[in-house]
Amino acid sequence: MSDTADRSREEGEPRNEQGRDSKVSLAIEGVTKEFTEDDGSTVVAVDDMTLDVYDSEFIVFVGPSGCGKTTTLRTVAGLERPTRGEIRIDGDSVAGREPRERDVAMVFQNYALYPHKTVRENIAFPLVIRKFPDDVVEERVAETVELLGIGELLDRYPSDLSGGQQQRVALGRAIIRDPEVFLFDEPLSNLDAKLRIEMRTELNKLHDRVGKTSVYVTHDQAEAMTLADRVVVMNDGRIQQVDVPEVVYERPANRFVAGFIGEPPMNFFDAEIDHAEDGLRVRTDAFELVLSPSVAETVAERDGADIVEVGVRPEAFEAVAHVDTAVDESRLVEAHVTVIEPMGSHHDLTLRPVGAGDDESAEYTARVSKDTDAVEGERIRLAVDTEEVHLFDATGENVLA
Amino acid sequence: MSDDAGFYYDGSEVHSGLTGRLSRAVNDHIRLFLLGPALLSLLVVFVYPVGVLLWSSLRETRGLTNEFAPTANFARMFSDPSFWNAVERTLVYSFGSLTVTMVAGLGFALALNKVVNRRVRDAYTTLILLSWAVPLSIVGLTWQWMFNGQLGVVNRILVDLGLLSEPVSWLGNSLTAMAVVILADAWSRIPFATIVLLAGLQSIPQEMYDAVRVDGATTFQRFRHLVLPYLRPSLFVAGLITWMFAFRAFAIPFSTTGGGPAGATETLAIYIHRFGVQLFDFGFASAVSLFLVVVTLVVAAFYVTRVLEGIREIE
Numbered sequence: 115m116s117d118t119a120d121r122s123r124e125e126g127e128p129r130n131e132q133g134r135d136s137k138v139s140l141a142i143e144g145v146t147k148e149f150t151e152d153d154g155s156t157v158v159a160v161d162d163m164t165l166d167v168y169d170s171e172f173i174v175f176v177g178p179s180g181c182g183k184t185t186t187l188r189t190v191a192g193l194e195r196p197t198r199g200e201i202r203i204d205g206d207s208v209a210g211r212e213p214r215e216r217d218v219a220m221v222f223q224n225y226a227l228y229p230h231k232t233v234r235e236n237i238a239f240p241l242v243i244r245k246f247p248d249d250v251v252e253e254r255v256a257e258t259v260e261l262l263g264i265g266e267l268l269d270r271y272p273s274d275l276s277g278g279q280q281q282r283v284a285l286g287r288a289i290i291r292d293p294e295v296f297l298f299d300e301p302l303s304n305l306d307a308k309l310r311i312e313m314r315t316e317l318n319k320l321h322d323r324v325g326k327t328s329v330y331v332t333h334d335q336a337e338a339m340t341l342a343d344r345v346v347v348m349n350d351g352r353i354q355q356v357d358v359p360e361v362v363y364e365r366p367a368n369r370f371v372a373g374f375i376g377e378p379p380m381n382f383f384d385a386e387i388d389h390a391e392d393g394l395r396v397r398t399d400a401f402e403l404v405l406s407p408s409v410a411e412t413v414a415e416r417d418g419a420d421i422v423e424v425g426v427r428p429e430a431f432e433a434v435a436h437v438d439t440a441v442d443e444s445r446l447v448e449a450h451v452t453v454i455e456p457m458g459s460h461h462d463l464t465l466r467p468v469g470a471g472d473d474e475s476a477e478y479t480a481r482v483s484k485d486t487d488a489v490e491g492e493r494i495r496l497a498v499d500t501e502e503v504h505l506f507d508a509t510g511e512n513v514l515a
Numbered sequence: 516m517s518d519d520a521g522f523y524y525d526g527s528e529v530h531s532g533l534t535g536r537l538s539r540a541v542n543d544h545i546r547l548f549l550l551g552p553a554l555l556s557l558l559v560v561f562v563y564p565v566g567v568l569l570w571s572s573l574r575e576t577r578g579l580t581n582e583f584a585p586t587a588n589f590a591r592m593f594s595d596p597s598f599w600n601a602v603e604r605t606l607v608y609s610f611g612s613l614t615v616t617m618v619a620g621l622g623f624a625l626a627l628n629k630v631v632n633r634r635v636r637d638a639y640t641t642l643i644l645l646s647w648a649v650p651l652s653i654v655g656l657t658w659q660w661m662f663n664g665q666l667g668v669v670n671r672i673l674v675d676l677g678l679l680s681e682p683v684s685w686l687g688n689s690l691t692a693m694a695v696v697i698l699a700d701a702w703s704r705i706p707f708a709t710i711v712l713l714a715g716l717q718s719i720p721q722e723m724y725d726a727v728r729v730d731g732a733t734t735f736q737r738f739r740h741l742v743l744p745y746l747r748p749s750l751f752v753a754g755l756i757t758w759m760f761a762f763r764a765f766a767i768p769f770s771t772t773g774g775g776p777a778g779a780t781e782t783l784a785i786y787i788h789r790f791g792v793q794l795f796d797f798g799f800a801s802a803v804s805l806f807l808v809v810v811t812l813v814v815a816a817f818y819v820t821r822v823l824e825g826i827r828e829i830e
Binding site for chain 1: 632633720722723725726727728729730731732733736740741744745747
């Protein structure tokens with residue numbers, strides 16, 4: 115929590131030091147992209163999107179499939195024309211410009227290497243077709259492969275390479291151009307789980323070294339959280355929230371972001387709210403909590419906020435036996451344990467409220483420490499960290515964010 | 516199989532008699548029974564005729580003579596300038612048709628590949644395929660009429676447009692006659708090339724088109740660095756097959772010009788027809804036919820080797 119409190123910056127400001135006062139490298143201004151379906155109907159893929167990406171910033175678009183994140187990326191690349199709005203790269207509008215006339219390089223999901231060219235020819239290709247002199251090409255290829263550690267692959271063909279190697283070559287083909295903006299379209303999603311995590315770390319290091327403005331699209335929130343300077347959460351063609359990963363996690367702007375970011379996902383409960391003397395009383399089918407007076411104050415400030423739902427992350431629960439301080443009634447929860455999933459470092463519990471009977475839909479999840487004495491079928495007493503309870507109004511806005 | 520199939524899966528045989536023995540024979544020689552019919556028909560329609568061809572090519576059949584003279588026809592063939600002229604014309608004809616077919620086929624394929632609406636594309640593809648369904652001799656007759664010196668629609672249009680002052684006898688001039696038969700031949704082969712090349716184009720992933728655009732390629736560079744390498748196998752298949760058929764073409768030149776004027780469009784196949792059917796010189800006609808078969812077989816063997824290599828690569 116303290117981490118969040120330290121951050122007194124405005125939403126939308128970049129995190130990295132070099133970016134703080136730096137120029138806007140990529141500006142997306144009111145971009146809307148509509149597609150016409152075969153039956154003549156119109157689908158809005160991106161809806162009036164505005165975003166500034168600062169120099170050397172690493173921006174990650176995350177959202178479910180069909181949320182418009184890839185369309186946005188393709189629009190920046192020039193592979194799609196926006197229906198309305200404008201893209202500026204390094205201050206210049208690129209409206210009507212072909213991809214090759216924009217200073218962007220892109221890495222694709224399926225690597226998109228030229229199967230008939232060697233690794234060397236693939237990496238050199240963007241320079242060769244721009245008619246760079248041979249010695250310059252050679253020098254830049256050498257630099258690039260050294261950066262990526264793929265020097266021994268130069269004379270092989272893509273079909274002889276593993277997925278990870280192919281993606282490295284694809285990175286090389288982008289890096290060699292030294293573009294203003296890097297675009298990544300789910301570049302790791304075709305790799306197996308272990309390699310994906312390795313490459314993620316490597317991308318992180320690479321960005322630290324190359325330091326170029328990057329826009330990265332993924333549906334994997336772990337990639338979003340680990341890579342991003344700022345995360346852009348999208349749904350239904352609209353930006354839901356733009357902020358640094360910690361804020362997106364700790365203060366999700368709305369119910370969608372709250373449910374999308376975090377694994378296992380946040381638990382939501384229909385709730386009734388009472389203003390009481392000791393704070394804000396929250397009543398759900400699963401528990402009754404009293405939130406601190408400061409929360410009550412915040413809610414009171416947002417006059418007329420009609421809170422209908424509370425969200426509690428699985429991590430906000432802890433078995434009473436493992437809480438150091440005394441647990442008062444106001445944050446105590448009792449439930450039946452229906453499933454215990456040991457994850458090694460902790461247990462994930464599936465819980466059913468005491469009064470819920472056989473109602474499976476009332477179940478929720480808690481993540482507790484691994485030495486918790488939970489028994490399937492028995493009751494357990496848990497304490498809720500009331501600082502981490504999220505309140506949502508009827509429109510899904512987070513009242514506390 | 517019925518009860519007296521006589522063969523259990525544990526290998527024991529319980530029935531004797533005719534059906535039992537028959538089913539045992541089938542089981543013991545299952546490959547022969549499965550491949551037999553195909554091999555037999557190959558024997559009848561290919562091996563036997565080639566044998567007959569070989570046999571008759573070894574006989575001197577000029578005039579009233581008909582005797583065994585193993586080298587006579589081949590010696591005559593290779594020393595006869597008319598044979599070499601026919602070879603030359605056949606090469607001009609087949610490579611001319613190949614060039615026109617591949618260029619037009621590629622053009623059509625690229626254009627069809629650009630059509631986004633599937634229904635429109637299918638309609639165009641069907642239209643192009645229709646010309647494939649026309650029998651070759653009908654194609655020849657149609658083109659003959661189109662280029663008819665007096666009544667042909669081509670002359671009519673060109674004169675009406677003022678491009679020609681008077682009708683041209685297209686099929687009466689050896690150069691234009693050759694051009695017309697080449698065009699007619701190509702017209703009948705373009706659909707095949709188009710379909711094969713279109714399939715090749717559709718094997719290029721959309722992501723590759725995106726990548727080559729972002730990498731900065733111009734339209735021509737995209738074609739050269741992306742489309743062409745992907746199309747190479749399709750170009751090879753379409754080109755080789757087109758050439759093999761054009762090299763042996765008979766129906767189109769025969770029905771368009773009959774080989775004329777003055778033999779200017781007489782391909783090897785028509786040349787063979789002239790000796791074998793009109794002059795009853797079966798021995799010589801067989802020798803030339805053998806030449807045609809051997810050339811085609813060599814090219815076909817090359818093709819099959821490449822295809823098998825491709826299959827092995829996939830495996």
